[in-house]
Amino acid sequence: MPPYWPVLRDRVFARVLPGLALSALGDGMSAVAIGWLAVQYAPHHQRGLWVGLAVAAYTLPGAVGAIVLGPLLRGRGGAHLVGLDAALRAVFLGAVPLLACLDALTIGRYAALLAGSALLSAWGSAGRYTLIAQVLPADLHLPANALLTLITEAATVAGPVLAGLLIAWLGAPAVLAVDAATFAVLAVCFAAVRARAPLVRRDQRSAGLATIRRNRELLGLTVLSCWFFLLFGPIPVAVPVFASSAQDVGLLYTSFGVGAVIGAIATGHLPRLPLWPVTIGSVIAFGLLLTPLGLGLPRWADLLALALAGLAWAPYPSTSVALFQRAVPAERLPPVLAARGAVLVVSTPLGTLMGAPLVQAAGAATTLVACGIATAVLGAVALVVRVRAPMLRASCN
Template structure:
């Protein structure tokens, strides 16, 4: 290996992540599971089309997509008392087990001749119940295993794996659906979650520890922690508004391509591919932002994303709007990594699973609600003006967040300096109530 390449690899922010003796054991399982979920994005809707009554397919597709995601918000509260205080590996492992079992029941019911649209929706909903806890478990595991300086690169590894799967998974699903049918693609997804569950069980040391802080805590303790800490509350509000304002794009983009550009689905696919490719690059870049101020970077991502969306809303030629949409994907990708790193820094290890699960439960509602708004908004003003409104609103959101952040920093003075000094020293943040909270983004 050339000397300069060896030095580059040693200096990579990802080296401590992929070389960690425990994390490197579970990354292959995460990659396999992410690929299965990427395929399921197509298979879930395609099977709904086959099972739904004729003439009602649009309704049942929407319900199936909702059933595969939204129950995780209810699961955050329903299972809060049982799961709070468990280790990250336990939470992620139990989510994988439930997903594998519920999704495997779909092809089993199909073979038994019992699969109806109603049963299908019930099984999809059951598979999603622990999803917020599973996501919280993955990011909590990073906080448990790695020092703070490696959190952002580790978060970026997870988001990059997911981004790659969203590019490769759907076309692979299309091939498999044409060969065997959507129910067997869902069976493959179930098998990938079974692999992930075994990975967590065999690759990581078992622990049944429940932190004493969490015993007897309410089902909504994670929301209470967020409400008490301005840093976490500000970040949650920013994320919800950001995702909500992006929601109408899912409605406006197809109509913009067909009605305004008078183009085919091929161009729509090109836009989404460009966004996904940009997101893959952005996920890789995210790990190199570890020396940037996370709060300012997170807000800057919001502003930059809105600016990158402006060419679409302004009706610029495809030669400009298509690269701009790819740039928007690149800017969007690091947001989850930086926002998760802020949560990991602002909450104690004991509180982190409940806090991240609460955060996920709220965020999972933001994009669907925004998408629902997109229907009447496009009907009222048109597809391209809707894209423009979303872009401008996202830029304004980022500027408002920046203004609040500057005002809060000016108001905290020495408190902010104390937090910064504690972070530079490498000490882990203390539980809420024992130390000042970092400034809100």
């Protein structure tokens, strides 16, 4: 607890953390419901395709929003960006159960509403981490990042279990109704502190992608993250097909969440972690630990493999963002993190779209094995590049 205490004592974070935790729980529940609802409404012979489209629709439009809405949002403070994203999600996600109650929900309308809810997702994510850089000193960035990861991953422990129970009782649309309500609470929480957070000065706005291109380390990190999330993309498609029921999907996601929670706690307690080695090591370990999931092992072994994969995954969000926070001044972070988010928002849905026909053709188990091996290879390549880069610079000099 000691590394988190200074973060929790900050007045801004004390106001928004309850909303972040509640919203994370709602999203943890939706991780099950989004794919499962697509399975229910899609034609039977196209289930894999529509699950992929639904998962992609919940993230991909964020890249469009990051680019198209950039001129309007670059001057906003971190809290304002989160509040706008949360309000939009509350409206569009709330429309899904409403249409379901009216018996007017179709798979096409469902995908369209998911897409609308995700339009500001890159800016909302940028806002969270920008707020950290705006209100906390540099030595608290990694613990604060880890705290956000901890909240998110803890929700994947309880959220899928609650989702399984709620789906069995009231159906999948009820889960999205709960998620919409939690986003409404989050919007109110951030609206209450918006004026207290330092805003970006208009004379210091910068193009995010240009900043990343000019910094070799940030460019390399963005490329690594792009491929990492691309290879992760097929997993949300494979898991619902790999599982035998909504409750089984919940158990698989919960196992991953348990490992990720432990990893996030450990990350926050190690504020002096070497950021680059841990970031690359997380990619390699995640790939190696994901591979056994598709080898036909007993279900308990699948759950253990996912728990260990979650443990390996947990440091990556915190350390990769900390590298950006360390390299870019706080007043310039929103467009830079939004640009990073736009790249990643494209990567995961693109991987998901690629995963849909892959799952359809090769099966869920084969897809999981292929993603695990490819991710481990990606990490190994990043390690070689990272080790050789200083040698090449020295030889040039």
